[in-house]
Amino acid sequence: MSSQIPKPVAAARSSGLLFLTAANLGLAPQALRCCPLPRTQHTTFKTLQVFLIALILFFTVSSASAATLDVGQGRRFDSIQSAIDAAHDGDKIRVNAGTYSGNLIIKKRLILEGANNPVLRGDGAGSVISIFADGCAVRGFTIEHSDGDLTREDSGILLKSSNNVIEDNQLRDILYGIYLFSSRANTIRSNRIHGRPELEEGDRGAGLHLWNSPDNIIEDNTISETRDGIYVQSCNGNQMRRNRVTKVRYGLHYMFSDANVFEDNFFSNNVAGAAIMYSNRIEFRRNAFVHNRGFSSFGILFQECNQLKAEDNYFVDNATGIFMEALRESSFRHNTIANNDVAIQMFSSADGNVFTENNFVDNLSPLQLIGRNTNTKWSENGRGNFWSDYDGYDLNGDERGDLPQKIQNVFEYLEGNHPRLRIYLDSPAAKAMAVAEKTFPILRGSGEVDSAPLMHPVPAHYEFSDARPVQRMNAGLMISSIMLAAVAGFVVWTNQRFRAR
Amino acid sequence: MSITASNLTKKFKDFVAVNDVSFKVERGETFALLGPNGSGKTTTLKCLLGLTLPTAGSVVVEGFDLQRSSRAARQQMSFVPQRVSFSEQLTGYEVLNFFARLRRVPRQRIDETISTPNFDFNGFFNKPVGEYSGGMIQRLGLAVACLPDAPVMVLDEPTASLDPGSAIQFREFLKSLKGKGKTVIFSSHMLPDVEQLADRVAIMVDGRLVALRHIAALREELSSTARMRVSVANIDSPIAEAAITAGATSAKLEGSSLVISARPEDRLEILRAIEVGGGKVQHFSTEELSLEDIYLKYVTASPEGATYPG
Amino acid sequence: MDTNAIRTIGRQELMINVRNRWTLVFAAVFGVLVLSISYFGMITGGSLGFQGFARTSASLLNMVLYIVPLVALVMGTLSFTSETSAGELLFAQPVTRGEILIGKFLGVFASIFTATVIGFGLAGVIIAAKAGPEGSLRYPTLVAYSLLLALIFLSLSALISAICRRKTKALGVALFAWFFFVLFYDLLVIGGTFLFKERTANSLIFGSLFGNPVDMVRVASLMTLNGKEIFGAGGAALLRFLGGETSSLIVLLIALSVWVIAPLIAAQQLLKRQDI
Structure with a gap:
């Protein structure tokens, strides 16, 4: 039900106009189809009388509230389009369960x-x-x-x-x-x-x-x-x-x-x-x-x-x-x-x-x-x-590291402009280069530096729990791990034991 | 023929360790390779076993060519290395079990082998080798060698690292093998061992086989060249000539004594001849010919010998 | 091939290795490291609880890349250069040198396998508690790659032993080989890329992977464990270089197999011509 109540006069005028047009074309207004009209009387008076009644009826309906048009099997409309055609601005078309084409x-x-x-x-x-x-x-x-x-x-x-x-x-x-x-x-x-x-x-x-x-x-x-x-x-x-x-x-x-x-x-x-x-x-x-x-x-x-x-x-x-x-x-x-x-x-x-x-x-x-x-x-x-990999210290206790955080080590620095080098990501060589850079600061690396790294993470409340890694028990892995370890343990035990004659 | 070695030669870079060595060993024979350290005995033995690959020459064991059918040839042999060692973590039983499996010997052979009086493991059988004494490890090595009951037994310097007691025991053991009709081939640098155990001796010097003798012939040779040292007061008298005339093979003056080589049965006669010749014998002693003397003899005897110094 | 001989030698080698301290020391060190990495990775979950299985397994992999080659090289070298007299006795038996080599190879591998599986098994219990379904394929993959790495370095230790003969020398060379493959090789390649033009440098990097089994296993494992995109554009170029994902995997497995088999064959050929 629409909460809007249309301005009565304007609504009446427009509705009436529509109604008249429809009546002149000889179409029965669908909004009134439920009211049986005496079709046997053909006098102009009667027609006028009915018209007036209908007009009044229509005014009361449309000005009081928008109509609700029911669509569905056994309802007033069996297709949504027919309800749309019949509906007026502000009407509500309620479509019941079913498949509509x-x-x-x-x-x-x-x-x-x-x-x-x-x-x-x-x-x-x-x-x-x-x-x-x-x-x-x-x-x-x-x-x-x-x-x-x-x-x-x-x-x-x-x-x-x-x-x-x-x-x-x-x-x-x-x-x-x-x-x-x-x-x-x-x-x-x-x-x-x-x-x-x-x-x-x-x-x-x-x-x-x-x-x-x-x-x-x-x-x-x-x-x-x-x-x-x-x-x-x-x-x-x-x-x-x-x-x-x-x-x-x-x-x-x-x-x-x-x-x-x-x-x-x-x-x-x-x-x-x-x-x-x-x-x-x-x-x-x-x-x-x-x-x-x-x-x-x-x-x-x-x-x-x-x-x-x-x-x-x-x-x-x-x-x-x-x-x-x-x-x-x-x-x-x-x-x-x-x-x-x-x-x-x-x-x-x-x-x-x-x-x-x-x-x-x-x-x-x-x-x-x-x-x-x-x-x-x-x-x-x-x-x-x-930075979770920050390895400095905070002697003055101001919650900030006393040493700046070099954001890139020398390998990461090189890797940026030589993308194929990334194949060596996480390799001992890449780590050795990082260590060498720390030990011998003459190696000129990246200039991206955080001069006041925080010692503790900023509180963050992650609300999207389903984005976390699934942390469920993997029963198959558990059982096979235990069995493997047990078999290996058994192998050790039997081979430890001296075989006696 | 149990073992036939033909023209074995082994060169290490420019050093010739074994130089054109050939010999044959009969079934049931005990054959010794005699020679000083570095003479090529061990290398020859290793060539027989297929451990060392000869530069030239071939080995046939019980009819199997070592190169072409090495598995079958080695199936005929058991080996006792000079110094036996086993993983200290294994027990004696496990060691025997390993070799039994490796040679597909039935399990009861283990029991048979160790029940012979030669192997007295004193209840150590189920203890790890790490707790064994040297003699026990040696015995375990012999037990391993006996396990497959192979027709040929190869031993490298078997008595070298044994204490006298064990050495005696070991000689008994070798004799028992001979009793079982095994072919035994061993190397040694000790003349007594060879004299007591071997049927035939091959003498090696500087990689060459300089002599191949039956033990009886060797003994003969040894005694024929046994030496006698005679101290004479009046050394100037012509006693050397007297000794030669009396049957000495050689007689040389060394200081105040005369060194004479002669057969044992002629010694008394020679002493008399010296006395008769005017020599005043104060003291005399006999000495067996040392191995070195024999080597020296063969080295000097062989034409190229001098080109291979010690 | 006499399988009885191979089996017998392998079993004795396993027995010796289990009884000497190496296997147990390795199992203990490996187990403690694997356990602590998986504990801190899976149970405490990193600083903010985002630590998933992928990161834990990547840390595990890193440790594996250091330790497994070292252990395989050391245990292999110790075994393949056994004491002369014990060696003489074994080689004088009616078995071929190839059988002895393979028997020892399998025996030492069995002991490394045992130690590795104890460590991975214990860690697997912790990981399984939280890994969820993604652990089912990834964790066994990690274990498989570790064992493959052990096979390769065992094979290399056989070759090193065949070349050096003497235990101390072989151990020295083995340690150098470890250092070379784990660290030095990569540094050389990284340094080398700056000497060449871009195109040459790229093929140098990709080609160089095949020269180092540690790199192959590292790249393959990280791609399996963390997703193939972990190496970014470099990884994409590598996959294209190798002709797509399936063919990359095939090429990789072939290359790794060559790394297992070739040193072993070389060792066998050397051994065949050697005096014991």
Whole structure:
């Protein structure tokens, strides 16, 4: 039931007009079909009388509240489209359980609400639902089977209007999930979008695609196996919260979009958790970028961006935690960068960035620098970062190490510009070089230095428990280990015992 | 023929350790290689066993060519090295068990072998070799050699490292092998051993086999060249001539005494002849010919001998 | 080939090695290290609790790369250069030198295997407690690569012993070989890459992997344990260089097999021509 009560006069006028038109065309107004009309009387008076009654009836219905149109087997409408055709602005169409076919085109301000998860199956041409009217809502549907043409925006739901609410839907077998086409101030909430895994990544569409669509709120959505999770091009001022994106190319992909905020999102098992390109003043907090593995996989990737702000994020178990090319004047604070093969990969085009009070924990390489040293500030106001491999000391007890942390050892420094050398990662030779560098400081290595390394990690509360390594007992391994050790022990015991005659 | 060595030669770089050595050993014969240290005895033995690979020449053992059918040839032999050693961690039983398995000898042969009176392990049998005395290790080595009951027994300097008691025991043991009809070939640098044990002796000097004698012939030779030293007061008298006339093979003056080589049965006659010839014998002693003398004899006897100094 | 002889010699070699201190010392050192690495890796879970099995196994691998070659070289050299008189007696038996070599090889390997498996078995219990399903393949892979490394260095110790003959000299050369393969070789290659042009340097690095079994095992294990992307672009280029993942694995296994077999054959050929 719509909470909006339309202005009576305007509503009456427009409804009446519509009604008249319909009556003149000889169509029975569907809103009144339930009232039996005396068709045997043919006098003009009678007709006028009925007309007037109907008019009054209609006025009372439409001005009191919007109508709810029931769709389903044995309901008033057996197809959604027929209900849409019959509905008026502000009406709610309730669709009961069942599978419905056909693409829907909505040009009225309607609420489409699925009860008990009805399935809307597209006819395979174009988008399953296209919305052209502002202020619509679609909730509670399973939407499937869109067409597959990337250039025609074939989507589960295509929005070409503003102020819509799309929530609690499940989208599958669709090219794009929800496409926002010059569509502002929508709320996209709690949808589950699953793309077409059978397609090559490049042939798929994004789970959520925003083009020229500012000021939207995107929250609590779950997206997997699309091309990008959320693709945002030329859209300012969007907010993304608590979305979960897995098994896509880029979990969240900004192009030419400024002043966006994304918080508490979870990105795992993607090529990159987020890719931020040609965008400025984006702020992101408390997001998790985890398990993004692959030859060039990243927790987050920056290209040509200015003045970003990253706080309290988690970059864990990625091939590369943070990748930055031409990132400028951005700050990283309170982030935890742990268990990545490379914590930060940085081109010397990075300029004027600040890292302070971040935790760098158990990364195989803390920093890979391609090109010359940068002017990155690894500490600010006397507060550096926590490095789990820091081996200095803190004699004056100010919680900061008395020796600066050289972020790269000489092998890591060389490796940055000779990528094939990485084959020698973790080899005794690489370690020996690092030791040699410490012992004989004449070896000129990297200039990236944290002059105020923290002695203890910054408190971080990792909320995404399912991103942690699975720590379950492996019964098979346990049993075989015990058996192997026992057999070996037995071999030792029997061979220890002198064989007597 | 039990063992036939033909034209064995072993060169180490420019040093010839064994130089064209040939000999044959009959079945049941005890054959000794006699020679000073470094004469090539051990190298010859190792060539027989296939441990050292000869530069030239061949070895046939019980009809098997050592090079072509080395496994079968070695199956015919048991070996006792000069210094026996076993892993200290193993017990005597385990050592025997190892060699028994290796040569596919039935397990009861172990019991048979050690029950012979030669091997008295005194309950040490189940103790690790590390606790054994040198003599016991030597005995264990002999037991290992006896285990397969091979027709040929090869021993390298078997008595060299034995104390006198053990040496006596060991001689008994070798005699018992002979009694069982084994072919025994051993090397030694000690004449008494060879005299007591061997049927035939090959004398090696500087890698060459300089003499091959039956033991009786050697004994004859030895005694024929036994020496007698006679001290005479009037050394100027022509006693040397007298001795020669009386049957001495040689007589030389050395200081105040005359050194005479002669057969034992002629010695008394020679002494009389000296007395008769005017010599006043004050004292006389006989001495057996030393091994060195024999070597010297053969070295000087052989034409190229001088080209191989000690 | 007389398998009875090989088996007998192998069993005695195992018995001797278990009874002398080497196997037990190795088992103890190895066990303590493996246990502590897996304990701190799996139970305490690193500073923030993100430490997964992959990192623990990578630390284990690192330790394996140092210790296993050393132990295999030392135990192998001690065994292959047994005392002359004991050697004489054995070689005078009706067995071929090849059989003695293989018998000893298998015997020493069995003792290293035993010690390794005790260490890995104990650590496996700790790891299994938390490894989850990912441990099922990775941990046995680590154990398998360790044993392969032991085989290779045992084979090398056979060759070293055949060349040097004398125990002390052979031990010295074995230690040098350990130092060379574990450290010096890589330093040479890393240094060498700066002398050549990029293209030459790349093939030098990739080609050089095959010259050092430690490197092969390290690269292969890290790729299996941590994911093939651990070496970044270098790793991708390597896989392409070797013709893809499957063919890389095949090439690797062939190369490692060559490293086991070739020194052994060389040792056998030398031994055949030697006087004992």
